[in-house]
Amino acid sequence: MRKVVLITGASSGVGLALCRRLLEEDDALHLCLACRNMSKAEAVRTSLLASHPAAEVSIVQVDVSSLPSVFQATKELKQRFQRLDYVYLNAGIMPNPQLNIKALFRGLFSRNVIHMFSTAEGLLTQNDKLTPDGLQEVFETNVFGHFILIQELESLLCHSESPSQLIWTSSRNAKKSNFSLEDVQHSKGQEPYSSSKYAIDLLSVALNRNFNQQGLYSSVVCPGTMLTSLTYGILPPFVWMLIMPIIWLLRFFANAFTLTPHNGTEALFFLQTSTLKMSLPLMVDIWPDDPKKQTKREIS
Secondary structure: OOOEEEEEOOOOHHHHHHHHHHHHHOOOOEEEEEEOOHHHHHHHHHHHHHHOOOOEEEEEEOOOOOHHHHHHHHHHHHHHOOOOOEEEEOOOOOOOOEEOHHHHHHHHOOOOHHHHHHHOOOOEEOOOOEOOOOOEHHHHHHHHHHHHHHHHOHHHHOOOOOOEEEEEEOOOOOOHHHOOHHHOOOOOOOOHHHHHHHHHHHHHHHHHHHHHHHOEEEEEEOOOOEOOHHHHOOOOHHHHHHHHHHHHHHOOOOOOOOEOHHHHOHHHHHHHHHHHHOOOOOEEEEOOOOOOOOEEEEOO
């Protein structure tokens, strides 16, 4: 029986690169591409099947920034599948990122240059907006829409005899300083992307605490600093020409600079292929009651 892998945001970037890598490893998978743009999703499906004709690739339309779309997608998925083995919660946005030029050049000549480039901390701000659901767009897209997706698919995910795995695309930019329980949607700040990724990390911990015994396991992964259409849109082309030599040089000192979506899928790919080849136990990050003492434990 084919293992079923659901991937949100599968039509470009990390999601598309992940689809290709997974099928290169095991073309007996059933990949379900959860995408907002159906024409792009169909083009990806055709391309994947052309290179891996033995695979099974299907599509479901879902816009995680719209709750009606999420509910419709989960209804379709429950009609198609009896279980989901892996769910990659990868779709996400960083709307209209704006660069703080002063912070950039100040950081270039400081001892924190590697940290600055690998996390973008203090460099980027975004203009968020409300969705028709009345939620902040970044929060709903990156966090809440995916949470509702999981909640609605619980019957396909929780099987203690054969565990399922959630794998979130998080970020090194996830900073506690940008997150507040009093403003979980980050409606009052200027770094909603960072806040949303930190919320994902917290949510993953909560999911493990509540669902491990039911056979559902959650992990978060940072794909690293990549150059994609989103990244290139942050700076004018001539600025990229100026700083690219610096970025390539920094690769010798920090493994966070993955640069390409293919490289960025490494950790996501590892979580999938390692569990295809072995059964649990796995090592999963957890936070005890004291958040200063983050530890790991073995799931049996």
